[in-house]
Amino acid sequence: MTSSYCRSFFLLLSLFLSYNTFARGGNFNTDFDLLFGDDRVDIKEEGKIMSLALDKYSGSGVISKNEYLFGRFDMQIKLVPGNSAGTVTAYYLSSQGSHHDEIDIEFLGNLSGDPYLLSTNVYANGNGGREMQYYLWFDPTEDYHTYSIDWNSERIIILVDNKPIRVMRNRKDIGVSFPTTQPMRIYTTLWNGDSWATRWGQVKLDLSNAPFIAGFKNFNANSCIASPRTDCKGFNGGQNKGLDGESKQILKNVLSKWVVYNYCRDFRRYAHGLPYECRKENVKPIV
Numbered sequence: 001m002t003s004s005y006c007r008s009f010f011l012l013l014s015l016f017l018s019y020n021t022f023a024r025g026g027n028f029n030t031d032f033d034l035l036f037g038d039d040r041v042d043i044k045e046e047g048k049i050m051s052l053a054l055d056k057y058s059g060s061g062v063i064s065k066n067e068y069l070f071g072r073f074d075m076q077i078k079l080v081p082g083n084s085a086g087t088v089t090a091y092y093l094s095s096q097g098s099h100h101d102e103i104d105i106e107f108l109g110n111l112s113g114d115p116y117l118l119s120t121n122v123y124a125n126g127n128g129g130r131e132m133q134y135y136l137w138f139d140p141t142e143d144y145h146t147y148s149i150d151w152n153s154e155r156i157i158i159l160v161d162n163k164p165i166r167v168m169r170n171r172k173d174i175g176v177s178f179p180t181t182q183p184m185r186i187y188t189t190l191w192n193g194d195s196w197a198t199r200w201g202q203v204k205l206d207l208s209n210a211p212f213i214a215g216f217k218n219f220n221a222n223s224c225i226a227s228p229r230t231d232c233k234g235f236n237g238g239q240n241k242g243l244d245g246e247s248k249q250i251l252k253n254v255l256s257k258w259v260v261y262n263y264c265r266d267f268r269r270y271a272h273g274l275p276y277e278c279r280k281e282n283v284k285p286i287v
């Protein structure tokens with residue numbers, strides 16, 4: 001009893017030391033800095049809840065103090081209700097510079113009663129253009145739902161209420177770049193994207209509904225904080241080695257029912273050839 005307790009203590013301790021710190025149970029006051037929008041960022045309940053506002057003059061957003069290299073990042077979000085056309089609520093990871101990496105979850109608002117679009121994308125080494133967009137199977141303005149990015153060196157999984165909606169595998173084997181070396185910060189923002197977001201920019205913000213407000217809570221990062229002293233290589237915060245049978249089935253179901261846009265099927269945009277990872281000879285089974 002005592003010795004097994006001891007053993008697990010030292011196991012935990014060594015895990016902790018080998019990864020320096022892995023953050024958990026996040027707090028908006030201590031984990032984030034203001035990015036823009038001043039008091040449009042409203043943090044309450046000792047950092048547990050945050051709301052972001054967008055008005056005539058500005059949107060708002062926060063950026064994580066730490067840089068992370070791999071991890072699982074969960075955020076509960078309640079989107080702008082009513083007429084949210086032109087608003088973009090974004091939850092994403094990004095590094096800096098012209099060859100930056102980025103993993104995106106963005107919610108494109110819509111007229112009352114019309115569905116939000118959840119848009120996902122990945123940039124590696126400055127190259128994006130890998131959008132997949134979805135409608136949701138619930139009204140995301142009625143309640144909080146959990147949106148997650150689970151990123152390790154092998155794959156990126158994007159989840160909604162713990163259901164995988166997208167898996168991107170590292171395909172360095174066929175020369176496709178993948179985010180594995182650049183630490184990223186977490187961004188949470190609400191801004192005016194009405195030049196493109198809703199029906200390709202046709203529907204603009206209706207400022208008579210301003211301020212637009214989105215809610216965020218229960219941020220959680222099980223992640224490796226990058227620093228000169230940490231070795232994050234191999235860190236796997238989401239403990240995933242791919243999807244199990246049940247999750248694969250859920251993913252297949254989501255892909256068949258809720259996808260609105262898939263870059264791998266956009267033969268017009270990629271008239272001169274689909275990206276490598278989309279080509280028939282390169283497509284791997286979902287895992």
Ligand SMILES: *[C@@H]1O[C@H](CO)[C@@H](O)[C@H](O)[C@H]1NC(C)=O
Pocket residue numbers: 108109110111114115116117197198199200
């Ligand atoms: C908004 O609603 C229209 C009509 O249902 C739909 O075509 C569109 O995909 C929705 N989302 C956005 C962001 O335009």
